[in-house]
Amino acid sequence: MFDQRLAQRAAENLRKVREKKPLVHSITNYVVMNFTANVLLACGAAAVMAHGDEEVEEMVSLADALVLNLGTLTRARVETMAKAGKRAGLRGIPIVLDPVGSGATALRTEAAKRLLGELAVRVIRGNPSEILSLRRHGAASKGVESMHPVDEALDAGLSLAKAHSLTVAVTGKVDFVTDGTSIRRVHNGHAMMAYVTGAGCAATSLIAAFLSVDPDPLDAAATALAYVGVAGEKAGQEERGPGSFQIQLLDALYTMNEEDLKRGARIETKGW
Amino acid sequence: MFDQRLAQRAAENLRKVREKKPLVHSITNYVVMNFTANVLLACGAAAVMAHGDEEVEEMVSLADALVLNLGTLTRARVETMAKAGKRAGLRGIPIVLDPVGSGATALRTEAAKRLLGELAVRVIRGNPSEILSLRRHGAASKGVESMHPVDEALDAGLSLAKAHSLTVAVTGKVDFVTDGTSIRRVHNGHAMMAYVTGAGCAATSLIAAFLSVDPDPLDAAATALAYVGVAGEKAGQEERGPGSFQIQLLDALYTMNEEDLKRGARIETKGW
Amino acid sequence: MFDQRLAQRAAENLRKVREKKPLVHSITNYVVMNFTANVLLACGAAAVMAHGDEEVEEMVSLADALVLNLGTLTRARVETMAKAGKRAGLRGIPIVLDPVGSGATALRTEAAKRLLGELAVRVIRGNPSEILSLRRHGAASKGVESMHPVDEALDAGLSLAKAHSLTVAVTGKVDFVTDGTSIRRVHNGHAMMAYVTGAGCAATSLIAAFLSVDPDPLDAAATALAYVGVAGEKAGQEERGPGSFQIQLLDALYTMNEEDLKRGARIETKGW
Numbered sequence: 001m002f003d004q005r006l007a008q009r010a011a012e013n014l015r016k017v018r019e020k021k022p023l024v025h026s027i028t029n030y031v032v033m034n035f036t037a038n039v040l041l042a043c044g045a046a047a048v049m050a051h052g053d054e055e056v057e058e059m060v061s062l063a064d065a066l067v068l069n070l071g072t073l074t075r076a077r078v079e080t081m082a083k084a085g086k087r088a089g090l091r092g093i094p095i096v097l098d099p100v101g102s103g104a105t106a107l108r109t110e111a112a113k114r115l116l117g118e119l120a121v122r123v124i125r126g127n128p129s130e131i132l133s134l135r136r137h138g139a140a141s142k143g144v145e146s147m148h149p150v151d152e153a154l155d156a157g158l159s160l161a162k163a164h165s166l167t168v169a170v171t172g173k174v175d176f177v178t179d180g181t182s183i184r185r186v187h188n189g190h191a192m193m194a195y196v197t198g199a200g201c202a203a204t205s206l207i208a209a210f211l212s213v214d215p216d217p218l219d220a221a222a223t224a225l226a227y228v229g230v231a232g233e234k235a236g237q238e239e240r241g242p243g244s245f246q247i248q249l250l251d252a253l254y255t256m257n258e259e260d261l262k263r264g265a266r267i268e269t270k271g272w
Numbered sequence: 273m274f275d276q277r278l279a280q281r282a283a284e285n286l287r288k289v290r291e292k293k294p295l296v297h298s299i300t301n302y303v304v305m306n307f308t309a310n311v312l313l314a315c316g317a318a319a320v321m322a323h324g325d326e327e328v329e330e331m332v333s334l335a336d337a338l339v340l341n342l343g344t345l346t347r348a349r350v351e352t353m354a355k356a357g358k359r360a361g362l363r364g365i366p367i368v369l370d371p372v373g374s375g376a377t378a379l380r381t382e383a384a385k386r387l388l389g390e391l392a393v394r395v396i397r398g399n400p401s402e403i404l405s406l407r408r409h410g411a412a413s414k415g416v417e418s419m420h421p422v423d424e425a426l427d428a429g430l431s432l433a434k435a436h437s438l439t440v441a442v443t444g445k446v447d448f449v450t451d452g453t454s455i456r457r458v459h460n461g462h463a464m465m466a467y468v469t470g471a472g473c474a475a476t477s478l479i480a481a482f483l484s485v486d487p488d489p490l491d492a493a494a495t496a497l498a499y500v501g502v503a504g505e506k507a508g509q510e511e512r513g514p515g516s517f518q519i520q521l522l523d524a525l526y527t528m529n530e531e532d533l534k535r536g537a538r539i540e541t542k543g544w
Numbered sequence: 545m546f547d548q549r550l551a552q553r554a555a556e557n558l559r560k561v562r563e564k565k566p567l568v569h570s571i572t573n574y575v576v577m578n579f580t581a582n583v584l585l586a587c588g589a590a591a592v593m594a595h596g597d598e599e600v601e602e603m604v605s606l607a608d609a610l611v612l613n614l615g616t617l618t619r620a621r622v623e624t625m626a627k628a629g630k631r632a633g634l635r636g637i638p639i640v641l642d643p644v645g646s647g648a649t650a651l652r653t654e655a656a657k658r659l660l661g662e663l664a665v666r667v668i669r670g671n672p673s674e675i676l677s678l679r680r681h682g683a684a685s686k687g688v689e690s691m692h693p694v695d696e697a698l699d700a701g702l703s704l705a706k707a708h709s710l711t712v713a714v715t716g717k718v719d720f721v722t723d724g725t726s727i728r729r730v731h732n733g734h735a736m737m738a739y740v741t742g743a744g745c746a747a748t749s750l751i752a753a754f755l756s757v758d759p760d761p762l763d764a765a766a767t768a769l770a771y772v773g774v775a776g777e778k779a780g781q782e783e784r785g786p787g788s789f790q791i792q793l794l795d796a797l798y799t800m801n802e803e804d805l806k807r808g809a810r811i812e813t814k815g816w
Contacts, residue, residue: 023687031305031321033575033616037741042786047741048645048687049575052618055649062648062687072305074324101320104334105327143295143320143334195526197309197319241523242314251785254739303577303593344577346596373592376606377599415567415592415606467798469581469591513795514586 007265010223011258016213018044022064029071032198042253056084065208071100085119103133128153167217184222187266188229195242230264279537282495283530288485290316294336301343304470314525328356336484343372357391375405400425439489456494459538460501467514502536551809554767555802560757562588566608573615576742586797600628608756615644629663647677672697711761728766731810732773739786774808
């Protein structure tokens with residue numbers, strides 16, 4: 001049922017990240033900066049957070065991937081993201097967009113649409129409400145939490161992927177990833193992830209790290225989600241609550257070996 | 273000695289928060305954003321941090337409670353807080369003010385006084401020095417730590433409550449909560465809380481969550497403080513230091529059941 | 545081989561910090577604010593993070609030491625740091641500079657050079673690449689990670705110390721500290737520290753705390769680095785990954801007693 005090639009690919013991507021130590025530049029929200037940086041270090045990547053309008057172009061030029069995350073947004077920050085994203089595009093540096101709270105406020109929905117329109121975004125990762133909000137007619141959202149199950153966002157994800165020639169990753173109980181043609185479903189993860197702020201943002205940053213070693217965005221996104229999902233499952237084995245789960249998740253990302261990931265990854269390719 | 277009705281109320285409020293999953297919008301300082309969000313998730317609420325001047329009115333309109341926290345303050349942020357607070361007032365969304373560092377700098381003291389004057393603040397929670405600084409003649413403060421024991425702030429708290437028709441919560445070894453007429457003393461807590469940055473801010477955000485399900489601000493504040501205090505006691509049972517204490521506090525907030533809280537809450541009503 | 549006077553001094557400095565509870569004012573980056581505050585509390589100091597241009601002069605006047613950290617920098621923040629630093633200089637409050645990412649972007653390199661030129665910086669702590677970037681001809685840097693081993697930065701550190709009459713601390717596998725004449729090497733630490741974001745920034749803030757009780761910047765910096773290094777070794781004894789390591793580091797900073805530190809400190813004075 002689960003795709004062996006992709007399980008193997010997950011393990012290879014993890015090995016490559018640890019060998020390459022890609023620098024992931026995140027322009028991200030203040031809530032998750034620390035956790036995101038620690039997640040990237042735990043997987044073997046290097047992390048830099050720089051959002052000064054005066055330096056983002058220079059910093060992103062040193063990076064292997066760029067994350068744009070719309071939490072704690074301001075209008076000025078959107079301009080900075082557009083600037084960094086354009087430079088990344090010129091340099092062929094892959095961009096991952098996390099439209100946190102798109103659908104909740106006009107600022108966020110418009111920022112997500114603008115960045116999708118102006119930049120060469122390679123992958124967008126959001127929860128179902130966020131992805132639904134980016135359709136023509138939008139969708140209701142409650143803050144940064146999804147009000148919709150993953151499957152409701154399937155059509156929206158497919159049309160978004162086609163419209164912008166990018167890969168869409170929608171995360172939830174089962175994640176799906178699509179480039180508008182193919183689809184992958186990732187069955188890894190743990191319920192406690194919903195109690196760790198920034199778990200979704202962390203997944204986004206791992207997709208960026210994997211994109212720096214895997215040219216196929218569909219594979220990169222699906223394998224990165226399997227990696228964080230298997231780590232979540234391992235972290236949840238001795239579940240004592242969301243505090244210790246968060247710590248064990250960092251430990252699991254770090255201690256995960258290729259064999260564990262290959263065995264644990266549950267990625268489905270025939271889920272249409 | 274301890275009030276059985278309030279112990280029961282604490283348990284009921286916790287149950288109601290978990291059922292309702294209120295969205296708490298925090299405009300708060302950068303030091304505690306991550307911890308505050310995780311505390312709110314651990315108690316069963318949803319958290320959104322949005323401070324963009326362009327979106328706070330829209331975001332707070334989706335929320336069930338608003339937290340205004342004066343740490344890492346700027347003048348521009350005060351304007352944003354005033355804007356969000358006015359919208360919250362129009363919508364009847366309860367506001368909780370945390371005057372971090374009031375008394376330490378003019379910016380913070382004046383911001384606290386302005387917000388108290390302009391907004392329909394339902395509860396203010398601070399340490400003794402912060403509350404004393406809001407009296408007519410102020411009080412010395414050293415950064416964000418209190419230089420005064422809780423009881424010194426009792427008179428200041430009572431007159432502040434009367435002057436602004438709100439509820440004042442002063443936290444320390446024993447917390448007190450007053451609406452200017454009645455008083456509650458909360459005897460829960462653990463000494464290690466003083467070694468976790470943002471423990472006070474976390475208490476403030478839990479008061480906001482409880483206010484969204486309990487219309488009585490005196491009860492909501494006292495029961496929320498009992499809840500975090502009982503969680504602190506549980507976290508302190510296997511005390512190995514402030515790092516693991518912080519993690520165990522999150523676990524304890526999450527795993528706390530109603531019976532534990534009812535049994536553990538030590539709220540006194542006759543403490544005058 | 546290791547200096548007994550300095551091992552003793554480390555223990556005394558830790559005792560003095562716990563007695564004095566110095567207030568360390570950090571103008572620092574958003575990634576590490578929470579961790580830095582918790583590190584300072586764990587060692588017995590008090591922490592305040594204030595970066596509002598309107599209040600930094602007033603806040604630093606209450607402080608016992610000032611940390612200026614160049615992560616997540618903007619041009620406006622540099623002005624605020626200069627303002628706070630000048631006030632600190634007038635008051636004789638020791639300043640510690642952490643030139644995060646100097647060498648990676650012009651904004652950061654120029655900010656570091658400007659603050660070194662304008663302010664009475666007592667100690668600068670960086671990784672080898674950052675210190676090398678502050679020589680006349682600079683050095684390459686990759687984001688905020690060092691591309692150079694510590695020893696390559698030795699000459700740069702010595703000339704930087706002489707040129708600015710300050711103490712330079714370069715951290716890595718073995719740390720070195722110099723005032724341009726004498727040198728100390730600190731052999732404490734743990735490999736897992738490289739997987740905790742802000743571990744270097746935490747060392748900087750501990751140097752600030754130690755400076756508030758030890759007038760000798762060479763001794764203050766070396767003993768603070770030994771303290772965090774011994775804590776790292778203790779945290780690494782039951783190593784399960786970078787998440788739990790970070791938590792155990794906070795625990796170890798708090799539970800460290802003077803005898804442990806005296807016994808564990810491995811500071812070399814004859815390392816020339």
